[in-house]
Amino acid sequence: MIVTLSETAAILASAQRVVITAHGNPDGDAIGSSLGLMHILRSLGKDARVLLDDDIPAIFAVLPGYDIIGRPSAEEEPLEADLVVVLDTSTDRTGCTLQAVKAPHLLNIDHHQTNDASAEYTYVAPARAATAEIIYDLTRELPVKMTKDMAMCIYTGLATDTGFFRFSNTTSHTMRAAAEMLDLGVEPNVISESLEQKPYKTVRDIGEAISMTKMFADGHAAGIFLDEATTARMQSTEAFIGMIRVIQGVDIAVVLKVKEKDICRVSMRSKGIDVSRIALQFGGGGHTRAAGCTLLMPFEDAKRTICEAIVKAIREHQDAQTKRENP
Ligand code: 5GP
Ligand code: MN
Secondary structure (H helix, E strand, C coil): CCCCCCHHHHHHHHHCEEEEEECCCCCCHHHHHHHHHHHHHHHHEEEEEEEEECCCCHHHHHCCCHEEEHHCCCCCCCEECCEEEEEEHHHHHHHHHHHHHEEEEEEEEECCCCCCCCCEEEEEEECCCHHHHHHHHHHHCCCCCCCCCHHHHHHHHHHHHHHCCCCCCCCCCHHHHHHHHHHHCCHHHHHHHHHCCCHHHHEEEHHHHHHEEEEEECCCCEEEECCHHHHHHCCCCCCCCHHHHCCCCCCCCEEEEEEECEEEEEEEECCCCCCHHHHHHHHCCCCCCCEEECCCCHHHHHHHHHHHHHHHHHHHHHHHHHHHHCC
C-alpha cells in the first residue's frame, strides 16, 4: 500500500520498538539515512536500532552510531519489534534481516523509481535525491529537535547520492536541506575527508582498472570487466565507474565484476539514457542515471549479455533522437 509522507510519519510515531535496515553493499545513503532515522526515533524516546546484513566500510566510522550498527542473524531467535523500516531499496535486497526480526508491520521508504511497492506500507519519492532527503522531510512531520548527530548522517546521504551535489538529482530542496545540516554544525570537509580516504592498494587498483577500460558502441559506451581472478585481487571496485563515466562521448559506463562463480555484479552510469530500464531487464533496478543488477551466469556470458543490452539501449536512444529531429 502506497502511503503519504504524513502517513509515514504517523506509522513511525505509533511504533515503540523499531528496527531499521537498508540494502546490502551499503553506501552513504543507506547508512546515513538508517543512522539518521535511528537518532531521530531515539530522540522521540523510542527503542530504535539499525541492522544491516553486510560489512560496513570503515570510512563511515565518522558517523555517530556507526559502532552500534548490528548484524542480523537468521540462526538466532528472531528479534521482536513493532515495526521494521526498510530504507533505500525495495524489501528484496535486505539479506536475512526480515527473517531475523519478528514484527507485525513493515514500512519501506525509498527514492528509487524502480521500487516494487511490495511492503505493507511504501513511501517512494523519486524526485528526492537521496533517501536521507526523505528522512529530512520526515523531521518536519515529527516533533523532533534536530541535533548535529542526526545532521551528520542526513548530510552524508545527501552528499554521497548526489556526488557531493554535482549530479542531476541535486535540487534546490537538496541544497536547502544540506544548508540546514551545516547550520546544525556539520563540517563538510570532515565527512568528505573520511569518505574519500582509500588504502594505497585501492588507488593502485584504480590505476590498473582504468588501464583495462574497453570502449564499445562506437565510443558511446565504456566498460571495465573484471574476471573472477581480477575481482578477487581487488579490495574495492567502488571508485572505478566514476573514473570512466567522464570519458568524452561516453553515454553509458559499466563495471562488471565476478562476485562469486557465475554471479556477476553490474554497475551502470549514464548521461541521460535510462539505465534503470536495462537493469530491470535482469531483475535489478536503480535510477535513470545510476543502476545495477546481478547476472547469474559465467563472466564471458555476462559480459556479452550486458554489452548487447547497452548497445541496444544506445541504438534505440539514437533512433528516437533522429526521429525527433526529422519527424
Ligand atoms: P551501484 O552501481 O552504485 O551499485 O548502484 C547504482 C544504483 O542502482 C543505486 O541506487 C542502487 O541502489 C541501484 N542498484 C544497484 N544494484 C541494484 C540491484 O541489483 N537491484 C536494484 N533494485 N537496484 C540496484
Ligand atoms: Mn539512495
